[in-house]
Amino acid sequence: MSEAVPDNSTPLLSVRDLSVAFGQGERTTRVVDHVSFDIARGETLALVGESGSGKSVTALSILKLLQYPSASHPSGQVLFNGEDLLAMDEREIRKVRGNDITMVFQEPMSSLNPLHTVEKQIAEILFLHRGMGGPAARARVIELLTEVGIPEPETRLGSYPHQLSGGQRQRVMIAMALANEPQLLIADEPTTALDVTVQAQILKLLKDLQRRLGMAMLFITHDLGIVRKIADRVCVMNHGKIVEAGTTADVFAAPTHAYTRALMAAQPKGNPASPHPEAPMVLEAEKLKVWFPIKAGVMRRTVGHIKAVDGVSVSIRKGETLGVVGESGSGKTTLGLALLRLISSQGPIVFMGRSIDTYGFKQMRAQRREMQVVFQDPFGSLSPRMSIADIVGEGLKVHNRELSGAERDARVVDALRDVGLEPETRHRYPHEFSGGQRQRVAIARAIVLEPSFVVLDEPTSALDMLVQAQIVDLLRDLQQRRGLTYMFISHDLRVVAALASRLMVMKQGVVVEEGPAQELFANPRTEYTRALFAAAFDMEAAELNPADTAGGA
Template sequence: MSETQPLLSVHDLSVAFTQGARTTLAVDHVSFDLRRGETVALVGESGSGKSVTALSILKLLQYPAASHPSGRILFKGADLLAMPEQDIRQVRGNDITMVFQEPMTSLNPLHTVEQQIAEILFLHRGMRGTAARTRVIELLTEVGIPEPETRLGSYPHQLSGGQRQRVMIAMALANEPQLLIADEPTTALDVTVQAQILKLLKDLQRRLGMAMLFITHDLGIVRKIADHVCVMNHGRIVEAGPVADIFANPTHPYTRALIAAQPRGNPAPPHPEAPVVLEAKNLKVWFPIKAGVMRKTVGHIKAVDGISVEIRRGETLGVVGESGSGKTTLGLALLRLISSDGPIVFMGKPIDTLGFKQMRSHRREMQVVFQDPFGSLSPRMSIADIVGEGLRVHQPRLSAEERDARVIAALQDVGLEPESRHRYPHEFSGGQRQRVAIARAIVLEPSFVVLDEPTSALDMIVQAQIVDLLRDLQNKRSLTYLFISHDLRVVAALASRVMVMKGGVVVEEGPAAELFAAPQTDYTRALFAAAFNMETAAVAGNGA
């Protein structure tokens, strides 16, 4: 292969999906080149064809439902689309690796962290035993997992969303690939770790001469990491070129709209006389650490350690902090989805002592949108069944026609077509699945909603739309939100009050405008630096 030739060349690629008599063109005559040491970013709205293009490179689409009406994908001169399966297996995980958007569905729930990374090392390098364990610890250290030796025996469900994503990155980098395909690799990461991971990827790229195909909806990341950018819309590349040129002088209307899109608005504080919807005092969630043959408790992981919360009707409390700081655990405890210690009062009634059956009557009023939309949506249920399931449980007297009308209205509220209710989760992009999850939560018209990273999988345009939607729903229905996020731009647009968590405790809390204007702690300042200045963040994050 000549040094002047691209490492990867995608020529006139089209991808079609066939279901019954219906054929949909997801990628429409896409072409781009990628050279050694170069980073090309694919950006665009959810469903624009970014991930489908990336999956085609490694032939990871479901065949025969997926087909390629046209195109070639040349890697070091060899056509990957024409390559036999036994040959493409040698390429996967060795020459080309991929970090997927949703780590919980990519990691094996029955294998430990060490087993999953060591398997890659054994299959491609024959490494095992002490050498493999040493390399696994090195990789976990490189991707920013603290005390990696203690995480070797952990299972995916025992890790936070950000930690799971870092394990995926460690697996992808294990064999020092020539090409890394990164499909939203920092989606689940908090802003400080995001900056560290991006810096890590750039450092590894320089050391290995590795090329990167970077798929993201965050244009701030594109500015920092990519050399060239391809803007995709409805399966086509509508504009492509050097990053500096595209951002300085976008020519296509869609590119201009994408660059201009960001969550906006200043949330109004709740009325001081508004009733308290939910209150908790000195809330604790401690997970026991067991060791020895008898599995005795030798300590505790203090995921939530003495936090007090008060949220009024119509208010949005933003909860921010690094991955593993206890944000999601706090939300689940307030919903009584996990055990906790400390009084919890909802709508004036104590609920911390209620059992499963006693809590059922409160579930309609307390809803949640989870961080991982694919993991929380049943793959065997249609979208109509998923969104309408709560209606069948809590409002059984609705007729089938009435229930269907409510489902359609909820889908339209989150920007999905009514016809989409007959499809299944695997037929949607990550962002579209997140909108389904939001529709499922709002269809019951609850009073209190925990939003756990509800915009993490969404592109900038849809992020702004979802923030506007959540604000409109809140105003119309006097909804109360607990908004968990690592995206401080979204928090600033939606939350009237912000709570900053670290290590299971609150390090700072107050009105959002005051907190953003003058953070009082070093930790909060580091978070804000990471959100609004990625280069500063890399320094602040590494020093934390």
């Protein structure tokens, strides 16, 4: 396909004086306030800012996808090829959605239908917008999967979303978005939850596809490193307003607004805590294995295994942070869950001098107060029906039954103060908090039991840069005051460098390199580690794993 030559004489998309409000009457809150910007044909505009700045609400307004019943547009126009999208009725806007303008969301697992195969989900778009079906649709699906870099696409047609890795699911989402060769692609944080190597692959893929299709792109992100690589122009949003706009080169060279300068300076800082070399061992595991059976045939016989964790040995001392890094599918999360005895494994696990690998449910329940976990997505791990007081205090009801209601509430208040939240917030619910605040609640829930060991599973990956730096400072402070021991699982090596004193690099279920973090960052010994670090710090790495195979992480 020959490259399209963009016509920049008139904007493809022109957002004029757009405002978005939630609520009614006196309770109306304006979340987007008189926003204006243009996107030319073939151009990439980045919309950046913290969580809650109004980026995603602005993007959803373009296609009238806001699901809030009380959402309204007090002012503004969204002109696409000269037509006001906000003035269109539902029938008219449906012709634009998925055809002329498409969208890729942050979390593909939430956007893809878990009950439908990859082929059915892409073919459905072709049928709805082009009336294409049968062999022609299948051929087009295979072509699209090939185009977005899915290897052996014919073998993936019958796959379901849970059978794909994070990078593969995002590629399927991009294939769906590009099925009808749109004029404008809206990418809302499409790489946030992906590891650095897959992130680099997805960004390169988007740029290559844009160049070939002559497509314009609105790229929404909180990561300024990505903006520098992909965007022609940038608009910086804060509290619903655009506070700075210009070419990417100009904004990065000389930011004029204080908020933009703060965003650029927001990097995790400080040095990780170093444990005493004679500190007692908190956790040890030797040649740990987690193999998942592959079943086939009518009788569902086991024909092989996915070796998610294959002979990994771990040791962590009191007050230490062990950073575990690697691509999606390397086995990082599976290792953490196995050490906590949340999934079955083979091999000895010694915690605080006790062999727990043979413990049953009741014995492990008594250990849970000493072993806690903080997950990547706080909104998914916090019950929407429980108040913050109930969420944080739930573990105390199980493990500290002797506490009265007042004593339990006092412990909850102390935990919330420790993580920087006001005690009054305990009467609110998760949906009333920002992403960073929800993660603080998840941390409070973990530390309220005064554990010895905490697994932190990608706790900052879904957070913007300013909040990331705050959470890193918080975790380091809690570790020093409470003597906590961490296993920090992450694909963000900048965060790992600020927290971890020792590093373990995993690939396909095995440890390829391990040692003091500073030494590994300064002198990685394996080609895999060098390429992983290059992807993280330069975003220029070659593809480490083109197949992006699904795995155990």
